[in-house]
Amino acid sequence: MELNKAIKLRRSVRHYNKKFLNKNTIKKIISSGLLAPSAKNREPWSFIVIKNKDLKEKISNLLNEKTDNDTNITCNVIKECQALILVYGNIENNFDTLSIGACIENMLLTARDLNVASLWIGYILKIEKELSEMFKCDKCLISAVALGYTDKFPRQRPRKTLNECTIWY
Numbered sequence: 001m002e003l004n005k006a007i008k009l010r011r012s013v014r015h016y017n018k019k020f021l022n023k024n025t026i027k028k029i030i031s032s033g034l035l036a037p038s039a040k041n042r043e044p045w046s047f048i049v050i051k052n053k054d055l056k057e058k059i060s061n062l063l064n065e066k067t068d069n070d071t072n073i074t075c076n077v078i079k080e081c082q083a084l085i086l087v088y089g090n091i092e093n094n095f096d097t098l099s100i101g102a103c104i105e106n107m108l109l110t111a112r113d114l115n116v117a118s119l120w121i122g123y124i125l126k127i128e129k130e131l132s133e134m135f136k137c138d139k140c141l142i143s144a145v146a147l148g149y150t151d152k153f154p155r156q157r158p159r160k161t162l163n164e165c166t167i168w169y
């Protein structure tokens with residue numbers, strides 16, 4: 001798929017089917033994240049990939065305990081998806097967080113290119129402490145990415161126009 005097409009067709013997907021997502025595909029997606037630019041080329045990212053069904057369910061339930069109406073759907077995504085990737089950072093400054101954003105976007109676009117559905121999950125931060133204990137990780141949790149297959153990519157969500165967000169001089 002052309003880059004432009006992947007950018008246009010990428011969606012946040014909140015319903016996944018049961019089709020198996022193989023490890024090689026996940027590796028390709030993470031590898032594309034590794035190619036992202038990072039401040040001072042610090043490559044501040046690291047990943048924990050959770051494919052295990054019971055673990056995903058445990059994490060979903062943990063998040064559910066802290067839930068409000070907003071996070072309900074996200075809890076369900078964590079259960080339904082084929083892989084949940086926790087994205088950790090060695091964060092020294094804001095640039096490191098920005099770098100990880102670029103890394104995650106690369107991953108989402110590559111996922112779309114491979115016809116894999118994805119969701120960027122910020123709500124995962126609600127259970128940062130619990131996850132750090134579970135995985136004995138002392139880095140900073142930045143976000144999670146859910147991956148899997150879907151029967152239908154949703155329609156594009158509304159976007160501001162170029163004119164609304166741009167000033168020219």
Ligand SMILES: Cc1cc2nc3c(=O)[nH]c(=O)nc-3n(C[C@H](O)[C@H](O)[C@H](O)COP(=O)(O)O)c2cc1C
Nearest residue numbers: 010011012013014073074119120121122123124157
């Ligand atoms: C930093 C960040 C955190 C997000 N966290 C969540 C989340 O926890 N749960 C969720 O359902 N969507 C989450 N999203 C997805 C956004 O809701 C979504 O990108 C937005 O509504 C636009 O839809 P689109 O991605 O389909 O274009 C997050 C997106 C970003 C960039």
